[in-house]
Amino acid sequence: MGDGKIITGVLAGPGRLDKALADASGLSRERIKALISEGAVTLEERVASNTSTKVTGGETFAIALPPPAPLDAEAQDIPLDVVFEDAHLIVVNKPAGLVVHPAAGNLDGTLVNALLHHCAGRLSGINGTLRPGIVHRIDKDTSGLLVVAKSDGAHEGLARQFADHSIERTYLAVCAGHPRPGEGTISARIGRSDANRKKMAVLHEKSPRGKHAVTHYSTLRPLDDCTLIECRLETGRTHQVRVHLASIGHPLVGDPVYGHDPKALRPLLKELGFARQAL
Incomplete structure (x- = not known):
């Protein structure tokens, strides 16, 4: 919508205005909140001013997207695959x-x-x-x-x-040890760690902070002291795979933040110079 075009539609169901608009438009909630604060959103032909307004569903809306500002990032000739x-x-x-x-x-x-x-x-x-x-x-x-x-x-x-999670995101990873069972689902809320604000952590499901996250994992190949796994994400939270696997005792090999490599693998990882998460 780069020419200042307008997104219009009808809200599908009840809830907070910002969430209902995000679901209906495909824009992020943060983007919706910013547009509401700029007076760029109307609900039933009236300017919306409160992001937490409760809606019932069926209301018509219009979102005026301003033209994007000129690109500030510099073009650089960096090889791409x-x-x-x-x-x-x-x-x-x-x-x-x-x-x-x-x-x-x-x-x-x-x-x-x-x-x-x-x-x-x-x-x-x-x-x-x-x-x-x-x-x-x-x-x-x-x-x-x-x-x-x-x-x-x-x-x-x-x-x-x-x-709406209709895009499937799948990752290959190598985790420490051998998960038991060999496949499963990790459903756990993720948010900023209380102990270290630079890290993410699994939070209590009733915590007012963080966001619900779901990762499905399955074993592809057991290896010596580690396992090649496939991870399918229902959600896309910051460091989701790394935090979820660490929470069940199988952090990603090489992860310098959320785990410790199996002792038997350390000489090989050092020889390879492998100093990042195997993801």
């Missing part, structure tokens, strides 16, 4: 060690800088100047496929699919 690309989106195999978007401490040398060069600036502007086209993220030291929106229409569609 492009798996798929068309006029609407691009799928990139992100290597471990590459930060997704510019932020404090990482203003260049990121995936976004590389994408701006590769796509000649033709990326969705919905997420602003530092995160053009970015619909989801992968940790710096995690490798995997990242879907990036080139058009605003693709961005909205992808955001909606991530919000």
Whole structure:
């Protein structure tokens, strides 16, 4: 919606206004809150001013998206492993060690800088100047496929699919030890750790902090002192796989934050120079 277009629709069900609008539009709740504060949202043709207003469902809404600001991130010629690309989106195999978007401490040398060069600036502007086209993220030291929106229409569609969990996210990982049972589901709330605010942690399910998270895991191949597993995510919380696996006593091999490597594996990991989570 880069030309200041308007998203319109009908709220599907009862609840808080910001959550109902996020569910209906595919935009994030934080984005919805910001737009409400800017007076860019109407409900039943009246300007909405309170994010926590209770709705019953069936109300009509309109969200006026402002034109995106000019892109501030610098285009840089950084090699990309492009798996798929068309006029609407691009799928990139992100290597471990590459930060997704510019932020404090990482203003260049990121995936976004590389994408701006590769796509000649033709990326969705919905997420602003530092995160053009970015619909989801992968940790710096995690490798995997990242879907990036080139058009605003693709961005909205992808955001909606991530919000309603219709996109399946699957990761391969190597965890310490051998999980028993060999497959299962970890359903546990994740939020900031009380002991270390730089870390995430599993919280009590009734905690007012954090967010509910679900990870399904299954054993692919038992190895010496570790296991190759597949993790399928229903949700996409910060450090979800790492925190969930550590919570059942099987942290990811090489994870410097959430686990300790099995003693028998340490010489091999040192020889390989492997100093990041096996994800």
